[in-house]
Structures are given as structure tokens and as C-alpha cells.
Amino acid sequence: MAQKIPATIVTGFLGAGKTTLIRHMLQNANGKRIALIINEFGDLGVDGDILKGCGDETCTEDDVMELSNGCICCTVAEDFIPTMEKLLARENAPDHIVIETSGLALPQPLVRAFNWPEIATKVTVDGVVTVVDGRAVVDGQFAHNIAAVDAQRKLDENLDHETPLSELFEDQIACADMIVVNKTDLLEAAEAETLTTNLRQDSREGVQVIKSTMGVLPVDVLLGQGVSAELDLSSRHEIHHHHHHDDDNHDDHHHEHGHDEFESFVVSLGEIADHGAYAKQVSDVIRKFNILRLKGFVAIEGKPMRLTLQAVGPRVDTYFDQPFGAQTRQTRLVVIGEAGLDRAAIESALQQ
Numbered sequence: 001m002a003q004k005i006p007a008t009i010v011t012g013f014l015g016a017g018k019t020t021l022i023r024h025m026l027q028n029a030n031g032k033r034i035a036l037i038i039n040e041f042g043d044l045g046v047d048g049d050i051l052k053g054c055g056d057e058t059c060t061e062d063d064v065m066e067l068s069n070g071c072i073c074c075t076v077a078e079d080f081i082p083t084m085e086k087l088l089a090r091e092n093a094p095d096h097i098v099i100e101t102s103g104l105a106l107p108q109p110l111v112r113a114f115n116w117p118e119i120a121t122k123v124t125v126d127g128v129v130t131v132v133d134g135r136a137v138v139d140g141q142f143a144h145n146i147a148a149v150d151a152q153r154k155l156d157e158n159l160d161h162e163t164p165l166s167e168l169f170e171d172q173i174a175c176a177d178m179i180v181v182n183k184t185d186l187l188e189a190a191e192a193e194t195l196t197t198n199l200r201q202d203s204r205e206g207v208q209v210i211k212s213t214m215g216v217l218p219v220d221v222l223l224g225q226g227v228s229a230e231l232d233l234s235s236r237h238e239i240h241h242h243h244h245h246d247d248d249n250h251d252d253h254h255h256e257h258g259h260d261e262f263e264s265f266v267v268s269l270g271e272i273a274d275h276g277a278y279a280k281q282v283s284d285v286i287r288k289f290n291i292l293r294l295k296g297f298v299a300i301e302g303k304p305m306r307l308t309l310q311a312v313g314p315r316v317d318t319y320f321d322q323p324f325g326a327q328t329r330q331t332r333l334v335v336i337g338e339a340g341l342d343r344a345a346i347e348s349a350l351q352q
Contacts, residue, residue, distance in 0.1 A: 004124040007097040012131030014103035017182040021215030035094035039102040107175040114230035127225030130176035135186040269331040271299040296333035
């Protein structure tokens with residue numbers, strides 16, 4: 001069976017910085033072919049125009065598809081599924097699909113839609129990224145421009161959930177696999193730390209909370225989470241049930257910061273005795289030091305094959321991929337995290 005194409009859902013309120021984050025991601029895609037589905041309102045198509053103008057070979061006009069019929073979670077059957085089918089039927093299939101929802105969209109119905117038979121065997125939800133306006137949340141209003149959000153509601157004739165922003169925010173957090181606290185340049189250090197701590201406590205186990213300015217995040221951090229969120233709906237249920245229809249029923253229906261806020265380094269080790277025990281050890285190290293990603297190859301004593309190890313947050317996946325052959329039998333792990341990681345302590349903790 002062909003491997004499913006991973007799709008990342010980017011959600012968050014109007015003005016949180018979703019489009020800026022996606023545009024930066026496209027401009028730093030490192031050759032990865034990314035297709036975009038943009039949930040746009042009204043006649044302006046502003047986000048689509050911004051992204052189509054990014055001038056990168058990974059986001060040509062053919063790779064950007066707009067949904068103009070209203071809130072994506074309210075128009076799954078008539079708008080989103082046909083668009084996905086069209087995209088998946090293309091001869092030049094993308095490496096990754098990114099879906100930017102409107103600020104009013106509930107992510108849960110969209111994740112559920114990936115179980116529809118038309119697309120279930122071809123695509124999977126790599127992860128849900130919720131972008132948060134840090135300044136607005138600290139100020140208790142969740143979105144920077146409440147009037148603009150209200151205007152967005154009025155533009156959408158198909159919107160079928162009238163939901164307070166606080167409840168929408170809770171649902172976006174409940175569904176997230178990664179929370180990006182954007183606009184941290186507008187926060188005091190103590191405010192940013194308190195907010196990220198609170199969001200970690202309010203979200204599910206293993207959800208990563210990352211600070212950002214201008215949506216500048218490494219592509220390796222945003223993409224490749226490998227969560228298969230559509231298979232894990234029970235843990236990310238809506239806190240508030242807004243919809244009147246059953247989404248499972250097919251018939252119904254200014255300071256630019258760079259990557260210096262992140263760092264990566266390689267840890268080289270010798271052979272490992274027990275790969276099962278070591279995977280658990282790696283998970284414990286990730287939790288202790290708040291590492292975002294850890295990946296590489298492990299040499300296991302007595303095994304001719306090298307062990308591929310990939311971790312997103314504390315979830316560690318391993319498999320044997322190929323013989324070492326002429327390569328040196330050693331363990332090499334790449335550690336990725338926010339700046340300030342205690343490299344010496346991490347290297348020591350990763351020793352068996």
C-alpha cells in the first residue's frame with residue numbers, strides 16, 4: 001500500500017500569525033513540495049494572495065487551493081473533501097499538505113473528516129498546530145482585534161456555531177499537538193514563561209508548547225510529527241459541542257527573530273545494549289530537558305542492522321532500517337530544542 005501523505009492542520013484566531021508562520025515555512029522548506037489548502041472568507045482572498053506571492057518553487061500557484069465557501073468545519077462535505085480528492089488525484093502529489101483554517105474553525109470536525117472513505121487511505125493528519133497570539137491571551141481577549149473577528153463571523157453565511165472566543169480557544173488547545181505562542185516579543189519574559197507553563201498544564205500529555213516571534217520556526221519542528229491525529233479523536237474531543245449536525249455523517253452535511261531561538265547539536269555515542277530500554281531512557285531525557293525533536297541512528301550490540309530512532313516530544317519510534325556495512329558502528333543522535341539546552345547534561349543523560 002502506498003504511504004499516506006502527511007497533512008498538518010494550522011489553526012488559531014484571526015491575527016494570531018498563521019499565515020506568517022506558513023509563509024516562513026514555505027520559504028524554508030528545503031526542497032519539500034508542500035501543497036496548501038487555505039480556508040478563506042469573502043471576496044478578498046488575502047491569505048491566498050500573500051502565500052501565492054511567496055516566490056518559492058515549493059508554493060507555486062498550482063499548489064495553493066482556497067476554500068471560499070465559509071468556515072471549513074461547517075463545510076466539510078461540500079467543500080473540503082472534494083478539494084482534498086482533487087489534490088490527491090494529481091499526478092505530481094505533494095510531499096506534505098498544510099491546511100490553514102479560518103480563525104473561527106473548530107479543528108476537531110476537520111480532523112474527523114480524515115476518516116472519510118474518500119481520503120482515509122491516502123492522507124493522514126501529521127499533527128495539529130494551534131497558533132496563539134501571546135499578547136492577546138495574556139490580556140484575556142484571545143484575539144488582538146475582536147472587531148475583525150466579529151466581522152469575519154458576519155461574512156460567513158455557512159457558519160453554524162456562534163461560540164464565545166474563550167470556548168473556541170479551549171477547543172483549539174484541546175485538539176493541538178503543538179501550541180505556538182506567537183508574538184512573544186510583545187511579552188515580558190515572566191509573562192511568556194507563565195503563559196507557556198499554563199498552556200502546558202491545560203493541554204494533553206506530550207503536547208509541545210513553543211515560543212515564537214513572527215512565526216519563525218524550523219520546518220523540522222513544525223512538520224513530521226507523525227501523530228495520525230484522526231486515529232486519536234477521543235483524547236482531543238471538543239470541550240464545547242457547538243455543531244447542530246453530525247460531522248461523522250456523510251449525508252449531513254516588530255522584531256524579526258531568526259532561528260537563533262532554537263538550537264541543534266549531534267550526540268555521538270558507542271553501541272547500546274538494549275534498544276527497548278534505551279528508547280525509554282531517551283523518552284525520559286526528552287521530558288526532563290524539554291527537547292522538541294530527537295532523531296538519528298543507534299548501533300545495537302550484536303545487531304548488524306542500524307536502528308533508526310525518531311522522537312517527537314516524548315513519543316519515541318524505532319525500527320531497523322539497513323546494515324551498517326562499511327559505516328562506523330556508532331550511535332549518532334541529533335537533538336533539536338529551544339535555545340538554552342544544557343548540552344553537557346543531555347549528552348551525559350543519553351549515555352547508557
